Amino acid sequence: MNTISSLADLAAQGTIGTTAGFSQTMELQLSKILQNAGTALREIALQGRDVSDKDANLSDEEYLAAHPEKRPVVVIDNFLHSPEGTIIYDRLASWAALLVSASVAHVVFLTNDASFSKSLSKSLPDRVFRSVLLGDASPQSAKAFVLNALAEGRAERQRSTSSSGGPSTSTELARKNDPLLEEELDESIAILGGRLTDLEALTTRIRSGEGPSLAVSQIVSASAAEINKLYLSPDDQHNDPKSPRKWSREQAWYLITLLDAANGGPPHAPANPSISTPEDVEPGSINYNSILLHPLFKSPGAEESLQSLAHSDLITILTHPSGSGRPYGIRPGRPVYKAAFRKLLEDEVLKAKMELAVLNALVKIEEGYMKKWEEELAVLAACTGSKDVGKRVDYLGKKIGGSQARVDGYEKEMEVKKEVLKVGF
Numbered sequence: 001m002n003t004i005s006s007l008a009d010l011a012a013q014g015t016i017g018t019t020a021g022f023s024q025t026m027e028l029q030l031s032k033i034l035q036n037a038g039t040a041l042r043e044i045a046l047q048g049r050d051v052s053d054k055d056a057n058l059s060d061e062e063y064l065a066a067h068p069e070k071r072p073v074v075v076i077d078n079f080l081h082s083p084e085g086t087i088i089y090d091r092l093a094s095w096a097a098l099l100v101s102a103s104v105a106h107v108v109f110l111t112n113d114a115s116f117s118k119s120l121s122k123s124l125p126d127r128v129f130r131s132v133l134l135g136d137a138s139p140q141s142a143k144a145f146v147l148n149a150l151a152e153g154r155a156e157r158q159r160s161t162s163s164s165g166g167p168s169t170s171t172e173l174a175r176k177n178d179p180l181l182e183e184e185l186d187e188s189i190a191i192l193g194g195r196l197t198d199l200e201a202l203t204t205r206i207r208s209g210e211g212p213s214l215a216v217s218q219i220v221s222a223s224a225a226e227i228n229k230l231y232l233s234p235d236d237q238h239n240d241p242k243s244p245r246k247w248s249r250e251q252a253w254y255l256i257t258l259l260d261a262a263n264g265g266p267p268h269a270p271a272n273p274s275i276s277t278p279e280d281v282e283p284g285s286i287n288y289n290s291i292l293l294h295p296l297f298k299s300p301g302a303e304e305s306l307q308s309l310a311h312s313d314l315i316t317i318l319t320h321p322s323g324s325g326r327p328y329g330i331r332p333g334r335p336v337y338k339a340a341f342r343k344l345l346e347d348e349v350l351k352a353k354m355e356l357a358v359l360n361a362l363v364k365i366e367e368g369y370m371k372k373w374e375e376e377l378a379v380l381a382a383c384t385g386s387k388d389v390g391k392r393v394d395y396l397g398k399k400i401g402g403s404q405a406r407v408d409g410y411e412k413e414m415e416v417k418k419e420v421l422k423v424g425f
Contacts, residue, residue, distance in 0.1 A: 002029065027087065034095040041105045045071045064103040073106045074099065080113035089119060097123035113311065136335055137194030143185050145196075149203040150181075181212070188212040192219065193335020216339075223340035227256075231314055232344075232354060246308035250361045251296050253354040255315060258286045259332050260341040284338070285318060285331035295365050296358070306330070349424035356417040359410045366403045366410075373400050 045064055050056070055063060064071060076096065080089055096107040101124075109116065117129060137145065192198050198219060205215035231252040263284045288306075291297055297305070310317045310333070318329035332338050345351055373396045380396075383389045 002026070027091070030088065030091055034091065038095065038099060038104060041072050041074070041099065042102075045104060061103070068103070068106070071103065071105050073108060075108045075110065077110045079109045079111040080116055080119060081111070090122070093120050093123040096120075100124070100127075135194075137196070137199070139186070139189050139194065142189045142192075142194040142199055143182070145199055146185055146189070146203050146206075147181070149200075150206060153203075153207050184212040188216040191216050191336070191339050193338075195334050195336065198334065198336050220336060220339045220343055223334070223336050224343040227314070227337070227340055227344065228350070230312070231309075232350075246301070247305040248296070248361070249354070250358045251305055252309065252314060253358060254294065254296055255286075255291070255309070255330065256341045256344065258291075259284075259315070259330070260338075260345055262286050263332070263338045263341070265342055265345065282318065282329060282331070285329040288317065288327045288330055291330065295362055298365075348420060352417040352420035352424065356414055356421070359414045359417065363407055363410050366407050370400050370403050373403075 042060075042064075046060055048070060049063065055066065058066065074096070076092055079092070096109070097120075099105040100107055109120070117131075120129060136142075188202065189199075192202060201219055202212070202215050205218065206212060210218070231247075232249045234249065291306070292302055299305075306315070306317065306327075309315050313333040314337070315330050315333050317327045318331060320326045320328045332341065377393065377396050377400075380389055380393055
């Protein structure tokens with residue numbers, strides 16, 4: 001319609017020398033749509049008023065403020081889904097802020113973007129948003145979902161091949177025709193978890209003829225390959241300007257090793273001093289603040305790296321149950337990633353390659369520290385005769401000695417990893 005209006009305006013301009021005002025920009029059209037929707041919502045909220053009400057003397061604004069149960073609920077799904085829709089998302093956020101501020105409606109945003117608060121805070125900087133994290137389905141619900149989907153698919157196929165009508169679409173159909181299916185599904189769902197997208201992939205593979213165990217194995221392998229490509233590839237191979245990488249592959253690998261150990265895997269020994277976890281975190285997760293003590297995460301942008309990894313779905317950041325919003329734990333971004341992490345760590349060549357990269361990164365960090373201390377020692381060399389300067393020189397000497405000792409240990413470990421790479425394939 002906008003294209004047709006633009007053509008009409010163009011024809012009018014060629015005929016009478018000026019436009020007729022038919023065409024409008026997309027932003028103006030969107031503003032009119034939202035304005036009309038807001039007016040309709042206000043009428044819906046006020047349609048129950050009557051002159052016999054006790055508060056009939058209240059103005060419309062006072063009535064809406066006093067009766068939150070009368071306001072309609074607006075649900076905005078897939079918020080921040082596409083990076084190209086920034087203008088639309090900003091307009092929707094502003095419109096939602098206007099509805100809430102005027103007490104016209106309640107607004108609920110559904111999003112997979114962990115940084116949604118940044119976008120909404122531009123429109124409502126003085127409000128605290130109430131957020132609810134939707135978790136994965138329980139094993140019982142996940143199993144029922146898969147059985148129902150398989151039963152419906154089987155009934156649909158039978159209806160298409162038989163004119164007499166198909167059987168009932170219930171979970172009993174799957175149980176009757178596949179006596180071992182439930183037992184296999186219990187084992188498969190224990191690995192796969194309750195994420196809807198993974199359950200749908202499992203259902204599709206079973207329908208195509210694969211057994212649950214084989215289907216889960218294929219899904220885990222695909223997830224491991226996806227992690228390797230998206231998170232563990234060299235930085236110079238990640239050239240997507242729309243989603244620049246804000247983490248290093250060494251940081252991603254370090255988190256993978258810790259999360260695998262936290263989920264029952266063999267204890268790994270990354271090249272760093274052990275980090276204690278002073279807080280109690282839920283099973284299968286690691287302590288958020290302990291990660292920030294690791295040399296790989298001591299840079300000023302360390303928390304931004306973790307947030308970026310959470311946004312890209314490698315990890316999920318848990319907030320403290322006290323309601324303060326403070327991050328306190330980290331767990332895998334998807335339940336299937338637990339098995340995917342294990343599969344990656346079982347590849348000895350990949351493991352040696354990534355641990356060698358971690359060791360190289362740690363050596364560079366220590367060398368950076370030593371360079372700064374050596375520069376300070378060079379400055380202090382000109383200051384003689386002061387007892388305090390001597391203390392500082394001793395302190396820096398000890399720091400350099402300790403750092404060099406760590407570098408020596410890293411280089412010994414690097415030789416071991418190189419031997420694995422020489423014989424691996």
